Amino acid sequence: MDGKIILVTGAAGYIGSHTCVELLDAGYRVVALDNLCNSSREALLRVEALSGRAVPFHFADVRDAAALDILFAQHAIDAVIHFAGLKAVGESVDAPLHYFDNNVAGSLCLLNCMRRAGIHHFLFSSSATVYGDPETVPIPEQACTRVTNPYGRSKLMIEEMLADLMRSDAQWVIGVLRYFNPVGAHASGMIGEDPRGIPNNLLPFISQVAAGQRECVAVYGADYPTPDGTGVRDYIHVVDLARGHVAALRRMFASGGGFTVNLGTGRGYSVLQMLRAFEAVSGRSIPFELVARRPGDIGICYADTRLAKELLDWQAGKDIHAMCADHWRWQSMNPRGYSGSVLQGG
C-alpha cells in the first residue's frame, strides 16, 4: 500500500476507530474526520496509543464543503472510507429529514469535494438492513432490496447514487460493504462500542445487564420460526469487519472497478444463544424476560459470504466466544465508556 493516505470519516465511532487501527497496522496512513455527534475524541487518542502512530484529526462535518476542501488541500488523500452517518432506526422514523440530510446530503457533499480534489476511491458503509425481511437465507448480494425505514432508505439511496456515479465516470472506484451485526471490541479492551443512553442493539444491552448497570434483558419475541423462537442474526466481530475494509481497499487499489459485498460470518445465532455465550464468558448470570416482538424486526438474517471470499479474499475468523469475551473486556475495563477515561483524565 506504499504508505497510501486514507481519509476515514466517522473515524471516532465504533467501526471507524477499529478500522483505523487495522489500517495503521497494515501500513496505511490515516487522516480522521468526525463531528463527534455520536462519539468521543478519546477513541482516536486510544487508536494512536494502540498503534503508536499519529492520526491527524479534523473536527468537521461531512456536510461542510469548505472544511473538506481545506482537508483535501492539506493532505494527499488516496481513498476515502465513509463511516460518518446516523444509524438509529427508531430515531430515523421520528426525524427522517435529519437522517436524509446527514446521511444522503452528507455523502453527496463529500463526493462532490472528492471529485473537485481528483480523488476517486470511495469505500462506503452500507447495511444488511437494505435487504429488509429476506426471502431466503443466507442472503446473497443480488437479493431484492426492500427497505422499511428512513435509515435503511438513506443507505439504499446512497448505494444508488454511487452506482450512477460509477456509470457516469470510469475513474471512480467504489466499494459498497453491507455489514451484518457488528459486535465485540478490540482485544486490548482499549476501544469498543460506547452507546449514548439506552442501547438499541443486543450485545451492548446484554453487557450492561451483565455489569449490573441494567436489570434485565427484554428478549423481543420468542415466536419466530427459529430453533428457540428468538431472532437469529449474523453477528460479526468488529475487528474482522475492520479487516474486511483493509481487504476491500487492497482490492480497489489492485484491480479497480466497483463492488457490493456482504460482510458477515455466514452463521446465525439466536438472542438466547448470544445471551448464554455472554453468561459463559462473563461468569455472570444475565436475567431476561420474553416480551413481544419489536416492531419492524425480522426473524432470521445471515449473510451469504462467498463473494467476499472470492473478491476480497477475506472471511471472518472470530467466533461468538471471542465476540462476547472481547465485548466483556471492553465493558469491564470501561464501565462508563470513554467518559470515564484515564487517558482523557476525565
Ligand code: NAD
Ligand atoms: P457510530 O455512530 O459509532 O460512528 C459514526 C461516526 O460518524 C460517529 O463518530 C459520529 O460522530 C460520526 N458522524 C455522524 N454524522 C456525521 C457528520 N455529518 N459529519 C461527521 N461525522 C459524523 O456508528 P458505527 O456503528 O461505527 O457505524 C459506522 C457506519 O456503519 C455508519 O454509517 C452506520 O450506518 C454503518 N453501519 C453500522 C452498523 C452497526 O450495527 N454498527 C451496521 C450497518 C451499517
Ligand code: UD1
Ligand atoms: C438493528 C437495526 C438494523 C441495523 C442493525 C445493526 C432495528 C429495527 N434494526 O437490527 O437496521 O442494521 O441493528 O446495527 O433497530 N434484541 C432483543 N432485545 C434487545 C435488543 C435486541 O431481544 O434489547 C433482539 C432483536 O429482536 C434481534 C436481535 O436481538 O433479534 C439483534 O437486535 P439488534 O442488535 O438491535 O440488531 P438488528 O435487529 O439486527
